Amino acid sequence: MVKKIIGVLSILLLLLFVVSCKDDVLPKPASQLRLDYPEARYAYxxxxxxxxxxxxxxxxIKEDKNCGFSIHYPKMKATIYLTYKTVNNDISSLLRDAQNLTYKLHTQKADEIxxxxxxxxxxxxxxxxxxVTGNAATNSLFYATDSIKHFVTGSVYFYAKPNFDSILPAESYVKNDMQRLMETLKWK
Incomplete structure (x- = not known):
């Protein structure tokens, strides 16, 4: 009887040993969210x-005061803010302000401008x-002028804590739109 119990236990241990020698179960690697946006279509x-x-x-688009605009991207939780100013023999001051906005506000968090x-x-x-690369508040800014009468600035902001890696697909999409806006800008 003892031999039968030892025999059964030996077989059970052997089966347990064989069954437990499988490859270790590994967790699946973390996946990354793929963000696909529709191809941009433009209109004046x-x-x-x-x-x-x-x-x-x-x-x-929503008009603010003094010909300023907010261009909202609800799917991306982003906005391009446009500001318009009339040049009154103060082009140097307007240019300095636009450059200071970029460099003074973003150099602490920016990796590169x-x-x-x-x-x-x-x-x-x-x-x-x-x-602007890095975890700055905005990753794209511009100014445009005719140097005589008109001066427009624009910047992109996301409604999220700045984390350049996570907003990169949306940032790239909106930056391309802002660049298109700048390239197609016409004075009346």
Missing amino acids: FSNHCPFEFEMNEDAV MEQPFINPDKKVYGMLYN
């Missing part, structure tokens, strides 16, 4: 203000596009 926006531009048809000059002599639009 024009109203009583002294400038017009192309904007993404999926965005929602890249400048991309913009010149369109046919439409008399001159400006600068700033691409």
Whole structure:
């Protein structure tokens, strides 16, 4: 009887040993969310203000005071803010303010600030596009002017804590829209 119990226990231990020698179960690696956005379609926006531009048809535009605009991207929780100012022999001051906004407010959190000059002599639009990498409050800014009468600034803000890696797909999409806006800007 003892031999039968030892035999059964030996067989059970052997089975337990064989069954337990499988490959270890590993957890699946963390997946990354893939964000696909629709291909941008653009249309000209024009109203009583002294400038017009192309904007993404999926965005929602709201006029603020003094020909300023908020262009909302509800799916991405982002907004492009446009500000318009009339040049009154103060172009140097306006340019300095636009550059200070970029450098003084963003240098602490930015990894790099890249400048991309913009010149369109046919439409008399001159400006600068700033691409800010890192966890700054905004990753894209621009200013555009004709140097005589008109001055427009724009910046992109997301309704989330700045984390450059996580907003990169949306930031890239909205930055392209803002660049298109700047490139299609016309004075009336």
